Amino acid sequence: MKVKLQDHILVPKHEILSEEEARELLETLGVKEEELPKIRVDDPIVKELGAKRGNIIRIIREDELVGVSIAYRLVV
């Protein structure tokens, strides 16, 4: 039986950004791709999403203290 990581309550929501979204994101943030925080391509969650090197992943976290916060990771 394979367990989906995303179903676990402690794992925040991850999604892959489309190329369009990725370009827009980098433009709004005003940073270069390689200046983003990174996530390894062999990270379990990346493998589950099927993301490739160079993809950007959006992580939507919900937290009691700070509410909803969004972070991005570059797959390397």
Add this chain to the structure above:
Amino acid sequence: MIPKRVSGIKFEVLGPKEIRKMSVVKIITPETYDDDGFPIEFGLMDPRLGVIDPGLKCRTCGGRAGECSGHFGHIELAAPVIHVGYAKLIARLLNGTCRECGRILMKDERRDRFIEMIEERKKLGREYDDIIKEVFRITKSTKKCPHCGTEQIEVKFEKPTFYYENEHRLTPRDVRERLEKIPDEDLPAFGMDPQAVRPEWMVLTVLPVPPVTVRPSIILETGQRSEDDLTHKLVDIIRINQRFMENKEAGAPQLILEDLWELLQYHVTTYLDNEVSGIPPARHRSGRPLKTLAQRLKGKEGRFRGSLSGKRVNFSARTVISPDPNLSINEVGVPQEIAEELTVPIYVTSKNIDEVREFILRDEHPKANYVIREDGRRIRIIESNRDELAEKLSPGWIVERQLMDGDIVLFNRQPSLHRMSIMAHYVRVLPYKTFRLNPAVCPPYNADFDGDEMNLHVPQSLEAQAEAKMLMAVQDHILSPRFGGPIIGGIHDHISGLYLLTRGEKLFNKAEVMEIVRPLEVTKLPEPKYDGKWSGKQIFSMILPDITIEFKAEICQNCEVCKGVECENDAYVYIKDGVLVTGTIDENAVGAFKGIIIDEIIRKFGSEEAKKFIDNMTKLAIRAIMYTGFTVGIDDIDIPDEARKQIEQVIKEAEERVWRLIDAYNQGNLEPMPGRSTEETLEMKIMQELGRARDMAGKIAGKYLGMENAAVIMAVSGARGSMLNLTQMVACIGQQSVRGERIRRGYTYTDRTLPHFKPGDLGPEARGFIRSSYKEGLNPIEFFFHAVGGREGLVDTAVRTSQSGYLQRRLINALQDLKVDYDGMVKEQTSGLLIQFRYGQDGIDPMKSFRGKGVDVKRIIREVKTEE
């Protein structure tokens, strides 16, 4: 001009050619100075190596002392010696290459694959240490050279500089010859760049001699010259080098030559690093180990941590601190003596020249100590030149005036763990020899007056002064960025004082009120509440700004249903329009770290008003506590016999219950708790039972002590101490523990803590329960257990401080160039790397938050309500 930027730093190894090229003189004689005190040519103090004596000119570049930074010389070594710093790498290279042909012990294709991998990692800016380690591992285990087929013999490395091949010792010359044979093409596989480093350079044939400016000699009061440690070491090297050469030329036996060679190796090794394990450190005549090259760089006082990261400053002072509640929180009392030594520069202009001239002409305290002329010459003002300097004074000069009242200074106490450890205070010049500060600013500095010392720095430019005033002033740090509440507030006596003043309805006649209110900025008394008399709450209201707030005081008993304003304990504080209506002022209202009133004032009226409130509050509190008088003595912890008996009874019952538990355990009737063994269950239940007994005893004691008791007042108001401390003094000290368990260590083989007990005794007194109180005193067995428990606490604090100190150092180094950008993102300044998308995920400045929360909903509701 286009600013130059350092894009990278590359480290290389100096080769013999380079050493000779940069050398200005070959040093051949160990002598330094001749009988007349002149440096000997070709000696270690050769005038071509630079100048240290003022007035002389450098023979190489013509610069004077200070202008010429010195020039290197060199020593031609009679025989090669190993460089200790590279000894380990040499050993690895010897094992990684063929002893015959010098090739890497690996086929060419494989070597190229590794080189490719390293190149790729380099391009990505990643570490490649692990690949190199792998290369060394593989080559070392290869027993036959794939290039020439020679069988390899493992080279054993013995610290610090010896190499053996099957008991046969390799001389540095052998080593060097082998390293020479390693071809350039093989080097990248070992992580070496053949352009920068040839491995044979790690065996020294030429030794660079640092310029005299690096090792200046000092002239003692007796007129004798005392040379630097490095010079001493170089003298040793040259002497042995000379002797070696003479012996070699005279054809001395091999044995003697070998001894000399080893001696030369020893001297060169200790010259580079005098703390190598395996050989005794070279010592000075007095027996002190010499400080050689590595020692200059290493450690806390070394070049990096001591001279480059840490610096010493002028315009600073340090002395013992003591309290003065009459100062404002943003003032600091500076001793007259210090104020006369520290100076503030005044830049003379046509507008202030007359004022400045006054300072020069004065002959006591706020006078000028120095003038700096336009040409930069600094002249001390003395009796004889005072009038002349005042005359000559013109715009463009700088006059250094003594520190005086109203100057801004930075005040600091180590360890400087957070930004409130350095704050800007205004100077008050006072008599005596200590720095004085308002006790309300002790919490941010974590200071007390048991001998603490603090540092003071005088900003030397208008920019620095303005910055200190605007950013570092004490009142701007009342709110802590750590938890978004006030860190400055009342302590100890302030809290007891206001508690005594505001508790219940204490009445004061006009004379008394005037006496208490005298130091405050109060100009008008309110209408007396009761027939010519004022209540304590009214007096406190006089210093309150116009705020409306309600909260539970520290003394609140946490009743199940809060009666609010009707509270019987007077524990519900209600302030309406700046008047204290009900409630007692205690730690929750004005204490440091808690201080709800201070919090409210600073949010409504700003830091200046909060500062005034704290100033007034401290003065009022001290008057109030002096009015009634406040003291604690041994009779404050006396309780009647009847209470004594009750406590006795409670403890006896608890002990009986414990024994019953132990019996149940022994008979196997004890029901284990989920997830615990029976032993653990027993321990937990016993701890619970005894803990409860102590609390009960404390309650009984507290009841008999009463609310008028000074110690109780301090405990409940939060001024100092806790009810637990009181319980231990009055009723029962309770269970002593080590690592959260009852004490069980001792005579393990008989399973008892002390020989007074039967083996396996699990009873309360055998496992560290103390029935006595501190006042009664402890019996010898209790005393022993108390010492055991106390020792753990002591060790814990010692370990914790050192560990958390190192942890913080690492954190600071890792986080030092992170910055919150204007767009709210946290980035690393040098690389532009994004660390957080919004600062703290929510973009909230904790200092401007309401105890961590971005919005204070309650406050907003209150404000809206009052508007209606």
